[in-house]
Amino acid sequence: MFQWLFGKSFNPEKDIPSLAGKVILVTGGNAGLGKETILQLAKHNPKEIFLAARTPSKAQAAIEEIKQAVPESNISFLQLDLSSLQAVKKAADEFKSRSDRLDLLINNAGIMAVPWSTTQDGYEIQFGTNHMGHALLTKLLLPTLLKTAKEPESDVRVINLSSEGHNMAPGPGIIYEQAELEQWGTWRRYGQAKLANILHARELQRRYPEITATSLHPGIIMTELYTSVNKSSMIMRTGTAVGRSFLMDVHGGAKNQLWAATGPKETVRSSHYWKPVGSKSGGSFWHAQKPKLAEQLCDWTEKELESKGY
Numbered sequence: 001m002f003q004w005l006f007g008k009s010f011n012p013e014k015d016i017p018s019l020a021g022k023v024i025l026v027t028g029g030n031a032g033l034g035k036e037t038i039l040q041l042a043k044h045n046p047k048e049i050f051l052a053a054r055t056p057s058k059a060q061a062a063i064e065e066i067k068q069a070v071p072e073s074n075i076s077f078l079q080l081d082l083s084s085l086q087a088v089k090k091a092a093d094e095f096k097s098r099s100d101r102l103d104l105l106i107n108n109a110g111i112m113a114v115p116w117s118t119t120q121d122g123y124e125i126q127f128g129t130n131h132m133g134h135a136l137l138t139k140l141l142l143p144t145l146l147k148t149a150k151e152p153e154s155d156v157r158v159i160n161l162s163s164e165g166h167n168m169a170p171g172p173g174i175i176y177e178q179a180e181l182e183q184w185g186t187w188r189r190y191g192q193a194k195l196a197n198i199l200h201a202r203e204l205q206r207r208y209p210e211i212t213a214t215s216l217h218p219g220i221i222m223t224e225l226y227t228s229v230n231k232s233s234m235i236m237r238t239g240t241a242v243g244r245s246f247l248m249d250v251h252g253g254a255k256n257q258l259w260a261a262t263g264p265k266e267t268v269r270s271s272h273y274w275k276p277v278g279s280k281s282g283g284s285f286w287h288a289q290k291p292k293l294a295e296q297l298c299d300w301t302e303k304e305l306e307s308k309g310y
Contacts, residue, residue: 023101034053112165130197158204166287214273
């Protein structure tokens with residue numbers, strides 16, 4: 001729980017270098033860690049930041065708030081619903097019509113411990129949103145990422161927000177038959193989705209060494225993710241109320257992904273999973289450290305997306 005105490009010292013104000021000329025896309029940028037990440041990156045003069053979110057009104061409110069703190073920032077809204085592959089395709093097309101480069105893709109958005117349901121494409125809701133949506137977005141933006149990576153002194157990165165919750169993944173690690181997931185509890189399903197985020201980044205780095213891809217655990221933070229959990233569990237409501245006094249705030253929680261996004265490239269590339277801040281970890285020995293599982297997941301994901309026309 002107190003892992004963040006032992007990580008690297010990282011001050012976003014001083015330690016993030018100039019981002020001049022860079023184009024950045026952050027999913028789930030309207031609240032919590034995503035909004036804080038955009039705020040801190042905006043202070044370092046990127047060319048443009050795309051704030052990807054589902055609800056226009058919430059996104060615009062977040063942009064206005066960030067611009068009050070950083071008036072000169074260039075932040076654009078990109079409508080994105082990760083639970084719909086069709087909506088992801090539309091968002092990727094919209095992005096590519098507005099930018100011919102992408103230096104930094106931060107797959108930050110996610111849902112946690114929600115009741116059983118499926119996406120409109122038939123995936124368990126957490127796996128479909130946290131993994132399949134981001135996997136398709138990354139795939140569709142990959143040509144732009146690789147094109148940017150060819151430019152002199154480029155530093156192209158894909159950062160997946162995972163969690164120590166990946167340790168709760170089902171015994172097999174990844175259960176591909178979506179209907180079978182209904183028999184597993186919501187936290188186990190969440191664990192699978194977060195494990196998939198790690199494995200996806202790991203295999204992405206292997207297949208495309210021109211870019212830097214990694215995943216991370218932000219720490220234990222009080223964010224909007226706990227809303228659905230608190231509604232359904234009195235124990236969690238009590239626990240989070242007590243925990244507010246010692247859990248990290250959003251500013252502290254965003255540091256690990258800010259470090260992964262802007263820290264020394266060779267260091268960031270040296271691990272597929274980081275604990276806060278910049279503390280190297282392989283993740284769970286029984287799943288996250290298995291390169292064959294990462295390859296298997298990405299092969300399966302690719303076939304699934306192709307079967308649906310993507």
